[in-house]
Amino acid sequence: MSTFRIEEADRPHVIRLAVLWVILSVIGVVAVVLFLHIPPGDQSVQGTDQSNTMLLMTALATPIFIGVVIMIVYSAIYFRRTGTELADGPPMLGNAPVQIVWIAGSAIIVLFLAFVGITTLATNSSAQTVPGQSSGSASGAGSELQVQVIAQQWYFTYRYADYGGVETTHLYLPVNRPVELHVTSLDIIHSFWAYQLGVKADANPDVDNVAYVTPKALGGFTVRCNELCGIWHGAMFNYGQVVSPAAFQSWASGVQAKEQADGILGALPAYALTYDPTVIPQLGKNIVQIDGITGGAGYYYGPGDPVTP
Ligand SMILES: [Cu+2]
Numbered sequence: 001m002s003t004f005r006i007e008e009a010d011r012p013h014v015i016r017l018a019v020l021w022v023i024l025s026v027i028g029v030v031a032v033v034l035f036l037h038i039p040p041g042d043q044s045v046q047g048t049d050q051s052n053t054m055l056l057m058t059a060l061a062t063p064i065f066i067g068v069v070i071m072i073v074y075s076a077i078y079f080r081r082t083g084t085e086l087a088d089g090p091p092m093l094g095n096a097p098v099q100i101v102w103i104a105g106s107a108i109i110v111l112f113l114a115f116v117g118i119t120t121l122a123t124n125s126s127a128q129t130v131p132g133q134s135s136g137s138a139s140g141a142g143s144e145l146q147v148q149v150i151a152q153q154w155y156f157t158y159r160y161a162d163y164g165g166v167e168t169t170h171l172y173l174p175v176n177r178p179v180e181l182h183v184t185s186l187d188i189i190h191s192f193w194a195y196q197l198g199v200k201a202d203a204n205p206d207v208d209n210v211a212y213v214t215p216k217a218l219g220g221f222t223v224r225c226n227e228l229c230g231i232w233h234g235a236m237f238n239y240g241q242v243v244s245p246a247a248f249q250s251w252a253s254g255v256q257a258k259e260q261a262d263g264i265l266g267a268l269p270a271y272a273l274t275y276d277p278t279v280i281p282q283l284g285k286n287i288v289q290i291d292g293i294t295g296g297a298g299y300y301y302g303p304g305d306p307v308t309p
Helices: 008-035 045-078 096-123 245-262 277-290
Strands: 128-131 145-152 155-160 166-168 172-174 179-185 190-194 199-203 207-213 219-225 237-243
Touching: 008 045, 045 096, 045 207, 145 172, 145 190, 145 199, 155 245, 166 245, 172 245, 179 190, 179 199, 199 207, 237 245
Parallel strands: 145 179, 172 237
Antiparallel strands: 128 207, 145 155, 155 166, 179 207, 190 199, 190 219, 219 237
16 A cells, blocks of 8 residues: 655645645635626525625636646646657556545535535426416415516517416516516527526427516616527517516506507407417417507517517
């Protein structure tokens, strides 16, 4: 059995590297924790969780990254081969303490991250997919606001089940209330991505894809399509707002009254968790005649937001 011995000549190098590594690692980790902004940020409970997880991973990786860089730079300076010799240096075999430190260090980091991941999964609400018509879970589930996200080439619209199934072109959400997003598509595969809220879900035709988000800060956010879905995929985005519960209530009631008066509610298909793509072109024609929310023949328009091929 070999024992871990540092050659007398190597000792200054080892000490220097260790001291340098500890100092730079402390500076690096403190800098990461204090100054690094990691998206998506703090606009929702889920966004904060994601940012914190990424921050933890980055902070853990920082000493490893710094150690590798120090070793490379230090070797290039102090262990540089100046002659023409091309033979390898002597191999280092069977050094038990080095192997134990290496395996134990890796195991501790991986097991710690596994523990963090499992506890996070166990305490967070996660996504679930319900193909076709599902039983739904909004009724009786308490205070969740049920909002449907409908994707189509190349636009997002939103329906509010609790307000007569009104359809809007912008996503309004009340602050501090859990939202149950039901994401579906009218044509092909899209992906709903409310970037600052840290929520993303595939939008598939004939699928009710459920995702949860709890906004916790007022302000605007961006909704983007995150699945290449045709030539105007890049233009498939709009803006949403997180507003106070009172502002949301009056906004939603106002939209409901307006769509009732305009006849939109009557023209819209009954609120459902999915819609049959084969009837959508006719549906679009009906609706565009009233409010210009959607258009037929694959081209869709929102008020003030024309998306033309
Ligand atoms: Cu899309």
